Amino acid sequence: MGNDKKQNDSLNEQPDQPKEEQPPSLIDKIQQLGQTNVPQLSQDSKIHCLTIVGQIEGHLQLPPQNKTTKYEHLIPQIVAIEQNPKIEGLLVILNTVGGDVEAGLAISEMLASLSKPTVSIVLGGGHSIGVPIAVSCSYSFIAETATMTIHPIRLTGLVIGVPQTFEYLDKMQDRVINFVTKHSNISEECFKDLMFAKGNLTRDIGTNVVGTDAVKYGLIDNVGGIGPALKKLEELIENNKQGNEGIVQ
């Protein structure tokens, strides 16, 4: 019993001691008073911007000296853009040489299924798998000097061994063609003609489409840069807002 009492006393004493010491120790711990540098949340932009530059990286990781766009980076960002109610529109800036077909199609499908207005601008180049990404947005722009190379799907370094491999490649190509014709005003015949044209790319098959020609073929909606693109995006956001309000009422 005596021991118990002692223990109780010591237990009672222990919380008392820090209580007396707490006020000075807390003040001692404070080194600086003021606000922390939190990124300015109030200045959050209602338009977000995705830049698709360099190569579109697929399953094979490219060495760090290559400029690449990784789909594992882009796709979570697209998900975040879709979920964040503060973000009203998305601007996609393309300057890509192309890359992995499946990664490119994945990004294209994500952009196409986004419920918010999207506008793409092709600056410099939007080649090969950059074409479906450019057309996936609600409205697309191309700079006057920008180009887009349309060519059949290729495999580097691998030799087609069996007819099935060729059939698989052919099906993959159909996926690209279907996507592009579904999301732009170009007809399947016209797109295939450009894809299999001879003599445009020296000894290769395909076509290099320059700014105004891309609009002429119906692949891209308009020629323009950042100014017209942002104006169009604002317009689409306004239309989207009005549409949503209509549903609520």
Added chain:
Amino acid sequence: MILYTSMPHELVFPTDAAEFSKQKVVTYNGIPLLVEMDGGQDCTVVRVMSSDPTHFMDDKYTPGTKITLA
């Protein structure tokens, strides 16, 4: 030596695995950044990975600036 092959360069001469670990994506003050590790906790900003255009206006995270990861 001239090597005639249809194999891609990166398949013939694979990059050292250590090269890949030099660069990584970190979230610094809520901003995703692609950084190159300089050794220890110090790193250099290579690219701003954010989709928010205001993050690109912040001169604390412009490519080339050195940051210390806490």
